[in-house]
Amino acid sequence: MAVIAVAAGLVVLIGYFLPMPLLGEVRALFLHWAMILFAIALIVGVINLARVHWLKVARRQPGYINSLALILALLFLVVVVGYFGPISPVSIWIFNYIQVPLESSLMALLVVVLALGGARLFGRHLSLFSVIFIFSALITLLGSVSIIGFSVPGLDEFAAWLSRVPATAGARGILLGVALGAVATGLRILTGSDRPYGG
């Protein structure tokens, strides 16, 4: 299995860098197969998800009512979207009036969680970097939103500079490290030293 995985990976990688027509065709074929496999994996994944929740309902495990709701919602969606089509007004209505509000509510909850997390950061590991972190977040927030009766001269400009210069420089440094890590991880898999596919 490892030999097949390594060979396929090498063909796709070399085809990416060296645009040879023959290699390009093989690469395109492999990617096409991969897309089909991803789609099948998605279907199997959904079946797996439904099975796990079904077992939870059957065994009356704690929180099984939530699992039952998930299975019913899944069946309802499969029937409705399967019958009317994914871009029909009914399907779009379900998305706009059920999915989007639910996710927006979770997003709103996240605001509170993050505000509390920021406050708890001082208690958890108070260091120079955590002080800089909170200070930068506060300055950026105050510089981005207008509060009635609260105006500090130069705050907007300072917040913009903070985002544009030190934050961007730091972000690029982190992204550089992440990119190198991604290359190293990819090469370890390509050489067969890491085998997440087993074997």
Added chain:
Amino acid sequence: MIQMNVSSPGLIGMGFVLLFLILMLYFWVFRKDKTTVVLREITAYQKLIRSIHLAVEEGHRVQITLGHGGISEMRGSSALAGLVLLRRVSDVASLSDYPPITTSGEATTAFLSQETMHSAYETMEAERQYDPESGLLTGLTPFSYAAGTMPIVGGDRITTNVLLGHFGNEVGLIMDAAERKGSLIVAGSEDLPAQAITYALANEPLIGEELYVCGAYIQENRVHTASLLTQDLVRWLLILTIIGGVILKLAGVL
């Protein structure tokens, strides 16, 4: 006749990958007789190793969340790093009363997590004890994934939660659920907003490339150490290139 149109960005890219590969092979082959490489201290990994062993001894469970990035995308690389950690945890904890459990928000990542654990059981010749339900797909959109993962990270016997993979802002909700149970939270992601959130909420955040080096710190594997040394060397080369470019630009050469 084979036609080839080699673009210069393609050549530079291939040269970079080849350089990386050659350096990795060099560190792997020529450093094998050397004494152990001294690695920078990362407290997240020290605490994680201790916590994994404690979980095994005390009958607790380790939970690994691999995010919702697919392996076909750049953002899936962090999930692959998470799988390296999963393999190590599976090797240590699979035969305990409470083997590790993983959650993912993408089908291929979920299957890879199952395969990784299955492979660990196979190595230990205990394939029958493998439970496919320990590698769960908990949702397919970021927030549904978070909603599906929250009850699991806050589970009764879970004392260690590791979040390694691609996340968005929703990682805050997952970590909040884990924190309510007072479990150790080690978290890292390649996504910048997620990194900011993990810094604020995790007990032990992993910043930038730290999440990709878990193999060298936890497995003490020679290939991973070679890959870490290569990452460090190439980073210094890039820093020197950037500084050199700035100097040349200031001097009016570029």
